[in-house]
Amino acid sequence: xxxxDQTTPNTSETHASTVATADGTQAAAKKPRKRGWIxxxxxxxVIIVAGAGFWVWHExxxxxxxxxxxxxxxxxxxxxxxxxxxxxxxxxQNDVACLNCHEAELTTQISEVxxxxxxxxxxxxxxxxxxxxxxxxxEEFCARSGCHxxxxxxxxxxxxxxxxxxxxxxxxxxxxxxxxxxLECGDCHGIHEAxxxxxxECHSLNMPEGWEAPNEQ
Numbered sequence: 001x002x003x004x005d006q007t008t009p010n011t012s013e014t015h016a017s018t019v020a021t022a023d024g025t026q027a028a029a030k031k032p033r034k035r036g037w038i039x040x041x042x043x044x045x046v047i048i049v050a051g052a053g054f055w056v057w058h059e060x061x062x063x064x065x066x067x068x069x070x071x072x073x074x075x076x077x078x079x080x081x082x083x084x085x086x087x088x089x090x091x092x093q094n095d096v097a098c099l100n101c102h103e104a105e106l107t108t109q110i111s112e113v114x115x116x117x118x119x120x121x122x123x124x125x126x127x128x129x130x131x132x133x134x135x136x137x138x139e140e141f142c143a144r145s146g147c148h149x150x151x152x153x154x155x156x157x158x159x160x161x162x163x164x165x166x167x168x169x170x171x172x173x174x175x176x177x178x179x180x181x182x183l184e185c186g187d188c189h190g191i192h193e194a195x196x197x198x199x200x201e202c203h204s205l206n207m208p209e210g211w212e213a214p215n216e217q
Contacts, residue, residue: 071121071130101141137186166207172203
């Protein structure tokens, strides 16, 4: 008599084995999918962190000359020079960075890139700065509300607080002089150059600390 128990497979065990094998196959198939989500999450996190880091760097003066060494090297160097004769020093000491004044408008940045690529930006005779620098230093650009809060919130308030500046006679005010219509902010306030008291071309006034007379240029 043949022992069928030994030769006939147990259908329940076979079924269980099949299910287990199927489950194992499915589990093995699911693992790479889960791993894929982890990899995607890590990549996304790296991109976000790198993007945030780039944006923070984009706000710093060092970004300005990272590629555009000419003409930006001089501007970044003077920002960090701590030279009391330059207006940029007061900005740097108060954590006022380039983009706080020079707003990064897309159209402006595109035109700057095009000028840099084509090497068509005008420079001063000594080759250190852009020849168009004084075009920025206007009342509209420099006397923005909230910028020079120690003296006032507007150009009018700043002017009102300058009578008798630097211990001079109260009748003197460089912002209310007879040269008002002929002068722009940049004629005296040399942000990346020395601050020059133009009044002393004719007068002999006390100068604020760090300022120079025209004949010292």
